[in-house]
Amino acid sequence: MTGADDTVTSTDRDWLATRFEEHRGRLRAVAYRMLGSMTEADDAVQEAWLRMNRSDTTAVDNLGGWLTTVVARLCLDALRSRASRREDSIDVRVPDLLVSTADSDDPEHEAELADSVGLAMLVVLDTLTPAERLAFVLHDTFGLPFDQIGRIVDRSPTATRQLASRARRRVRGSVVPSDVSPARQRELVDAFLAAARAGDFEGLLRVLDPGAIVRGETGSAAPILGPSRIIRGAEAVARQALAFRQLAPGARAATVNGTAGVVAFAGDRPFAVVGFTFANDRIVELDILADPARLARLDLAGLRPSV
Numbered sequence: 001m002t003g004a005d006d007t008v009t010s011t012d013r014d015w016l017a018t019r020f021e022e023h024r025g026r027l028r029a030v031a032y033r034m035l036g037s038m039t040e041a042d043d044a045v046q047e048a049w050l051r052m053n054r055s056d057t058t059a060v061d062n063l064g065g066w067l068t069t070v071v072a073r074l075c076l077d078a079l080r081s082r083a084s085r086r087e088d089s090i091d092v093r094v095p096d097l098l099v100s101t102a103d104s105d106d107p108e109h110e111a112e113l114a115d116s117v118g119l120a121m122l123v124v125l126d127t128l129t130p131a132e133r134l135a136f137v138l139h140d141t142f143g144l145p146f147d148q149i150g151r152i153v154d155r156s157p158t159a160t161r162q163l164a165s166r167a168r169r170r171v172r173g174s175v176v177p178s179d180v181s182p183a184r185q186r187e188l189v190d191a192f193l194a195a196a197r198a199g200d201f202e203g204l205l206r207v208l209d210p211g212a213i214v215r216g217e218t219g220s221a222a223p224i225l226g227p228s229r230i231i232r233g234a235e236a237v238a239r240q241a242l243a244f245r246q247l248a249p250g251a252r253a254a255t256v257n258g259t260a261g262v263v264a265f266a267g268d269r270p271f272a273v274v275g276f277t278f279a280n281d282r283i284v285e286l287d288i289l290a291d292p293a294r295l296a297r298l299d300l301a302g303l304r305p306s307v
Contacts, residue, residue, distance in 0.1 A: 013053075020049055023064045026142075027071050033137045034075035036095035036122045039297055044074040068144070072134060072152050079130035094217040094289045095122040097273050099263065100255045101302045117141075119257050119287050120277045123215070124174045128167050135160050136167035178259070180278035185260035186253065188283055189276055193262065196245045204238035209282035212237045219291030237286070252303050263303050270295045270304075 027048060031041035048070045060066045097119075117125075125133050131153045138144040138152075150160040180188070188207050195203030214231040231240050250265040256275035264272045273295065277285035289295065 016053060016057075019063060020052060020067070023067050026064065027067055030068060030137065030142060031071050031075055032096075033117050033122075033125070033141060034072070034133060035078060036126060038096040038098070040078060044071050044078065047074055065144075065148070068138075068142070069148070069152060072138060072149075076130055076134050076152065079133060083130060093126070094215055094287045095119060095126070096294070097261075097275055097287070097289055097298065098257050099261070099273055099298055099300060099303070101253075117257070118175075118178075118259065118277065119275045120175050120285055121171065122257075123285075123287075124171050128170060129163075131155070132163045132167040132170075135163035136171070139164045140168060176279045176284070178278050180281060182260065184281065185276065185278050188278060188281075189253070189260045189262060192241070192276075192283060193251055196241045197249065199242055199245055201238055201242065204241050205234055207283055208234040208237055209280065209284040210234050212282075212284055212286070214240055214286045214288065216288040217291050217294070218288075219293060254303055263300060265304065268304050270298070270300055273298065 024045060027045045028041055031044040032038055035041055035044070048067050051070055052067065057063060057066065125137070128136065134153060135146075135149050138149050139146060146157040146160045146164070149164075150157045153160060153163070155163065191207045192204065194200075195207070211232070212234045214237050216229060216231075231237055250267075250271065251262040251274075252265065254261050254263045254273070256262075256273060259276060259278065261273065261275045263270055264274070272288055272290040275287040275289075276283050277287075
């Protein structure tokens with residue numbers, strides 16, 4: 001059979017695709033905040049599209065709410081699976097990083113970065129239980145009511161409110177709002193790199209907060225940065241940064257999750273992305289992603305050097 005039936009099917013598919021695209025950006029933002037992984041977020045959004053195609057949504061009054069619920073449940077399953085895998089793991093996991101050139105003139109990309117959650121927040125969210133993370137993200141960031149969230153986590157609205165409250169206390173106790181302007185952030189990063197290049201230990205201490213932390217995820221191919229681990233304290237971080245001096249000449253200024261950062265290249269190959277967190281006119285956290293497999297998935301257009 002051809003003709004009318006095929007035309008209707010094609011038209012319906014186009015109509016569904018148009019409606020879905022209206023919500024894609026929000027769904028991707030929800031999933032990224034839930035998972036801290038752009039790849040996993042895109043997978044969740046794609047699965048939501050497939051489920052929408054397999055479902056009869058003609059009676060759905062609020063398609064955005066329906067899709068958000070689907071994505072949230074997919075993310076909750078992914079977080080629970082991740083939590084079970086981590087029980088016996090000692091590896092450090094750095095969140096996926098949103099990277100652009102420091103002077104990007106791409107309004108759409110810049111809007112995404114401006115709306116991106118900071119690295120410090122993502123790290124804290126990673127310490128929450130899956131249900132706490134979902135309740136906090138969906139309510140505090142996206143304004144979903146507790147009765148709707150409760151249906152996703154199989155809790156009463158009151159119990160769901162308590163989940164979000166516990167998460168909120170953890171976030172407020174761990175994430176200090178930055179008081180450092182973008183221009184000053186760049187000055188601090190430039191000073192950090194200059195001190196690393198020069199092997200200037202005291203210069204590094206001047207830009208690092210006494211309680212500075214480095215989180216590094218290196219995979220299997222970045223021995224210069226050592227194993228995946230957490231380093232605490234300005235002196236320990238400065239000593240580690242001296243190893244970074246070999247990478248500093250290939251470092252290019254970038255914006256990482258909305259703040260000043262760098263991408264280090266070895267020739268034209270990305271070696272590491274470093275995201276910085278700032279407070280009290282100092283660098284308080286560095287997140288180093290040097291896992292080649294994960295670096296290969298990042299969009300680093302416009303940052304690669306000409307060689």
